[in-house]
Amino acid sequence: MNGTFRQSMNWLHTWSGLLVGSLLYFMFITGSLGYFDTEIDRWMQPEVVLAEGAETSSMVLLAEQYVAQQLVDVESWRVALPVGREPLLTVSWRDTQGVSGETILNPHTGLPVAVRKTGGGQLLYMMHWQLHYLPNQVARWLTSIAAMFMLIALITGIVVHKKIFKDFFTFRPNKKQRSWLDVHNIFSVLPLPFHLMITYSGLLFLAGSTMMPAIITGSYGTDWQSYFDERSTRFAIVEPAGKSAAPLPLVTVINDVEQRWGIENVGRVIVRNSGDINTRVSFSRFLSDDLKARETLTYDGISGELLHDSTAKQPSLPTQTSTVLLALHEGLFASWPLRWLYFLSGILGAGMIATGLILWAVKRRAKAERLGKAHRGLVFVEGLNAGTIIGLPIAIAVYFWANRLLAINVADREEKEVAALFIAWAITLIYPMFRPVKRAWRELLWLAAAAYGLLPIVNAFTTEHHLANSLAQGDWVMAGFDLTALAFGAIALRAAFYLRAKESRGQLKSIEKSSIEALVTAPTEVTAQ
């Protein structure tokens, strides 16, 4: 780490990037898919009945009716309503024994809809900080450390990059290492505001409970539950008193909400301590016209009195700051064109990490060629790169395949889908270790092209939502998924063809070179004879 400031920053940039590169790539890819979580949910549950034309208040009443007639000993229950991008009417509950359940209702009839069990887009999205198989706290530590290194890599990257403005639009294709550096710079610099925002805000959400617990402990001591309560929408919530009382029919409370807000934006209705004299009913809405938090009205479920209105008081400055950062990170407010910009920026972020990893290997490969031998670490990273950068997208495609191909009633269906994802990724990670690395890249790209390109066909054979149908019906969520899969398949195919052409060009060159050498040496041999 000797030398100038810029050299040490370069060292830090290189090694902090390499150390957590694969994990960061995973976080960026699954996180980017999270911008389309409900759209992916919908594709993965094609049985769902759309709520077009159903009235919000009548849906709440249908849910109330379902809970009253079909369930016993319900302690608390929740209705998620189809507003904005959310297409489903979902009721979930917990009974007095602590057993919970969830069902999707037909928004017109209130009858439960039989849908396949799936983790859906929600699970993909939550993977980007929960890492699925790991215990919650371990995953939080790992992801917060990775986010920390990402922030370091971004800032040192800005220092190292000498000509941010001069090279702003610069891409020089077919120049080997130079081209990789150009692409790495483009993917880093053009969406830089996004990268800084997403990394900084992500780090803040995670670090509070891992690296910097003193921030919470300073104000709340060991009572972290009340911190989390305040951060969520639990206002004026109390323990059940143990005395039962007849709850007010929801329709009276709905009328009051209607007068204050209008009911059509309400997305969540939560009933807590149901049937107790401390029954609480809260209505939450999310307005997408500004970077705001969810707004909540909380009622006494027995008397119907309004107990708390979260819009009545201006939140504290730290709360506002964290709300704005969370809103920016999640982009819940974004309309679909802006959502695509978010997705693009996220994918560019993944591309930034991928090209950084490739650049690390390309530089050292060039040196190894000169020296005539490659370090074992280099060979390992080269294999890991192929298995991560192309392997992970293949594994995610396998997750979608599993959703369509697993039997509908198989036990633990959602867990089997995830298992398919991680088994596929494990295979694609191991595979390049046993292949010449160039060939591994190409073969994985062929596989990725097939995995994504054939996905709409699998969909056509297993559901009635095939592309022609969904386009004809103007069902843009279903059609958009299939078209995006086709686009990804086409990109992988293009890349595979490009690599093949490049390789045969390379072979041609070496053949030319050897034949020229033969021509040059042949006459001398003749004369020698």
Place this chain on the structure above:
Amino acid sequence: MVLGFALSLLGCVLLSLSMKRHYGQVTKDGRLSKRVSIVLRVLAYLCLFACGVVCIQRCGVGIGLVWWWGLLTLTALLQTLLLAYWPQWLRALKEIVY
């Protein structure tokens, strides 16, 4: 937002043309005088700024800023691809202008 996109793309085209390297890529004869460069640059920043104004006017400050930076990212990426692979399109544009 179509207007915002157009302004941002135009801004990126002009900004890249105010740089020697990219001006040469597009015009072939490649001589960029200091005066033309400054004029192009001022026009470019005006377009990019106007894009921000349009975004904030449509969506408010918070979401407007998100739109603005999102559009800048998208159009700068497009312009980079244009310069690398299809500089003749920009040449055609120049012929229309003159």
